[in-house]
Amino acid sequence: MSTSHAEHDHGHGSANGDHVPHVLPFKVYIATFATLLFLTVVTVAASYVDIGHTGNLIVALLIATIKASVVALIFMHLKWDHKFHGIIFVSALLFLAVFIGITMSDTEFRGEAEAIEAKNPVDLKDPFKAQRTGDIAIPKEAAAPAAAGSAAPAAGSAAPAAVPAKH
Amino acid sequence: MANTATVDELGHSPEVRGKNYLNQTAGVWSWLTTVDHKRIGIMYLVSVLVGFGLGGIFALLVRLELLTAKKTIMDATQYNQAFTLHGAAMVFLFIIPSIPASLGNFFLPLMIGAKDVAFPRLNLLSLYLFWIGAIFMLAAIVTGGVDTGWTFYVPYASGVSTTSVISATFGVFVMGFSSILTGLNFIVTLHKLRAPGMSWYRMPLFLWSLYATSIIQVLATPVLGITLLLLIFERAFHIGIFDPTLGGDPVLFQHFFWFYSHPAVYIMILPGMGVATEILTTHSKRRVFGYKAIAFSSVAIALVSFLVWGHHMFVSGQSELSSAIFSFLTFFVAIPSGVKMFNWLGTLWGGSIRFTVPMLYGIAFLFLFAIGGLTGLFLGTLSVDLHLHDTYFVVAHFHYVMMGSTAIAFFGGLHHWWPKMTGKMYDEKLARVGFALTFIGFNWTFFTQFILGTRGMPRRYYNYLDQFQPLHAFSTYGSWVLGTGFLITFICLARSLKSGAPAPANPWDSATLEWQTQSPPITENFEKAPIVTLDAYERPAEETA
Ligand code: HEM
Ligand SMILES: [Cu+2]
Numbered sequence: 001m002s003t004s005h006a007e008h009d010h011g012h013g014s015a016n017g018d019h020v021p022h023v024l025p026f027k028v029y030i031a032t033f034a035t036l037l038f039l040t041v042v043t044v045a046a047s048y049v050d051i052g053h054t055g056n057l058i059v060a061l062l063i064a065t066i067k068a069s070v071v072a073l074i075f076m077h078l079k080w081d082h083k084f085h086g087i088i089f090v091s092a093l094l095f096l097a098v099f100i101g102i103t104m105s106d107t108e109f110r111g112e113a114e115a116i117e118a119k120n121p122v123d124l125k126d127p128f129k130a131q132r133t134g135d136i137a138i139p140k141e142a143a144a145p146a147a148a149g150s151a152a153p154a155a156g157s158a159a160p161a162a163v164p165a166k167h
Numbered sequence: 168m169a170n171t172a173t174v175d176e177l178g179h180s181p182e183v184r185g186k187n188y189l190n191q192t193a194g195v196w197s198w199l200t201t202v203d204h205k206r207i208g209i210m211y212l213v214s215v216l217v218g219f220g221l222g223g224i225f226a227l228l229v230r231l232e233l234l235t236a237k238k239t240i241m242d243a244t245q246y247n248q249a250f251t252l253h254g255a256a257m258v259f260l261f262i263i264p265s266i267p268a269s270l271g272n273f274f275l276p277l278m279i280g281a282k283d284v285a286f287p288r289l290n291l292l293s294l295y296l297f298w299i300g301a302i303f304m305l306a307a308i309v310t311g312g313v314d315t316g317w318t319f320y321v322p323y324a325s326g327v328s329t330t331s332v333i334s335a336t337f338g339v340f341v342m343g344f345s346s347i348l349t350g351l352n353f354i355v356t357l358h359k360l361r362a363p364g365m366s367w368y369r370m371p372l373f374l375w376s377l378y379a380t381s382i383i384q385v386l387a388t389p390v391l392g393i394t395l396l397l398l399i400f401e402r403a404f405h406i407g408i409f410d411p412t413l414g415g416d417p418v419l420f421q422h423f424f425w426f427y428s429h430p431a432v433y434i435m436i437l438p439g440m441g442v443a444t445e446i447l448t449t450h451s452k453r454r455v456f457g458y459k460a461i462a463f464s465s466v467a468i469a470l471v472s473f474l475v476w477g478h479h480m481f482v483s484g485q486s487e488l489s490s491a492i493f494s495f496l497t498f499f500v501a502i503p504s505g506v507k508m509f510n511w512l513g514t515l516w517g518g519s520i521r522f523t524v525p526m527l528y529g530i531a532f533l534f535l536f537a538i539g540g541l542t543g544l545f546l547g548t549l550s551v552d553l554h555l556h557d558t559y560f561v562v563a564h565f566h567y568v569m570m571g572s573t574a575i576a577f578f579g580g581l582h583h584w585w586p587k588m589t590g591k592m593y594d595e596k597l598a599r600v601g602f603a604l605t606f607i608g609f610n611w612t613f614f615t616q617f618i619l620g621t622r623g624m625p626r627r628y629y630n631y632l633d634q635f636q637p638l639h640a641f642s643t644y645g646s647w648v649l650g651t652g653f654l655i656t657f658i659c660l661a662r663s664l665k666s667g668a669p670a671p672a673n674p675w676d677s678a679t680l681e682w683q684t685q686s687p688p689i690t691e692n693f694e695k696a697p698i699v700t701l702d703a704y705e706r707p708a709e710e711t712a
Contacts, residue, residue, distance in 0.1 A: 095386060103422045109486035
């Protein structure tokens, strides 16, 4: 967010931070407001043009992003503010991206193991057998005792199965 | 700056002598309208101790009920309410505000040589918001209780439970604002009000930990706010967000909730780590080893804490991909935690350790946090957690970190700074007895629960299999020892208010700034604004020589 107005440079970068309020001409506010209104009309208009689901989504998000930037830069004065505040603002967006992004690693990929398990059903009497076919970690000799010892963990898993009762 | 200065040696003018923030003005009104960070800190202290007492009573009730495998003193619905209110009171009324809002409020300005926080009125507002939120929570208790667990999981909380969920969650919502305001205030204060010469790297490490905590409070708490608001909307107006019968996604609620609540566990522990640092350096008379490592590990913990929330959701039905990512990322938390651990040990190494009461708490902290933190890694291991999730192992883990680490650090800090806050010394012997019973009772109660958990005892169960009964009973006996320990500690501190010997300005011979003014401090903190010429924890040259 570089400072394009030389006359605004004073008072904003001062280390002891006494913030000089930044006053914009009234015209600028009106023009910004008009821009926002105009972009709203564009959003509505664009929704009538069918360029496919993704296409429409991209256009709508693009317009919304421009509007948000105008608000942040002009109404919120970030354009003339400390660079540091710009960094804070952008990191807030990154923060949101982390939240939504990682959450989507769940919502977009749910239940993938189910398909694999369906192909490879577990024998309840010998629950570790089906897994063993795909499990490279268990050496062959160890396989037999492991099956015998599996009775205990299988019984123990009754507790996690009762979990939904808590919710 | 002499370290062992008595009140008169501090060079106070005759007008100031004998005056302090406690007796400057008198009357309830002067407290309720004060903007003095020290008085606000004291009011927070009293408030969180009341919250601790309330949570403690519910805890003892829960343990008593679990003494036998079937009904002991209450029915199943009352039991659900008891553990919910225990958790909610301890988390929201005690541990989140505990160290930052009480000790932090009191000492942050003193430690940087400032007169007050940056926004004193906002500080008072945050206290009022805390009280208002607490009233909503108390109202929930009176008007039907809450039985959802402190996590308010949907769809139970949004549709099924018939208890006062809205009042409780709204209370938490309001308290969230209090938390945000405190965090904001601390960030600005640390940036703007440090005394001349007090550079970032000269700050006591408690302040770095408060800084990191504040970042989390400001960033994460709004997410809790919106989550609870959405929950309230769903419950009140049946708008489908989380409830599957209304078209919502219940796992989404868990994402929202833990996106706040995992970072929130660092809101709880980071200040405790900060307090421990101050105690360990002061009472071993040694400068902190690895100052920058400890400072930046606090910030690193704050940042990493935002990337691991899904480790609470391994069995929720979230995607396997997510679970794997979260399990992987969880291990990164261990790095900055380990960095701190070794630097604390390095600080003690070769120091002249004095086993004062605060130091006992400090050492207990090291011991208990090691157990709590390492068992966190067990739980972060995906394959292990599938078995341990929702068992007593988890209960034991988080009590080791919340109670064993944060609460122990809080009480250590209370004993450390008590002379400064109140101007009174306490009875060391009695305080030791209180500490010993707390420490023994704590391990007695909760180590048992690790064993219960690994044997498959699920958490939040009213009735349980007979085979668990001996261990449950054992744990309950421990809780009585623990309760007695706290009772003795409270009696000890309360007695000191009445009959304690007057405290000198610097009873522990500490090198930090808050001890360079009288005990208790004057309203303006320092008569002459201090100018800092020494590094953090550095002593004047003639003393180190
Ligand atoms: C050293 C780093 C830590 C790691 C790796 C860790 C890991 C975990 C994991 C994986 C769980 C979920 C267990 C499950 O439900 O199956 C958990 C639960 C929990 N942890 Fe930690 N933890 C750590 C430190 C802490 C700290 C410092 C606190 C608080 C001061 C804390 C408080 C909690 C709480 C309250 C829960 C249980 C929440 C609930 O379900 O009610 N943890 N931890
Ligand atoms: Cu967590």
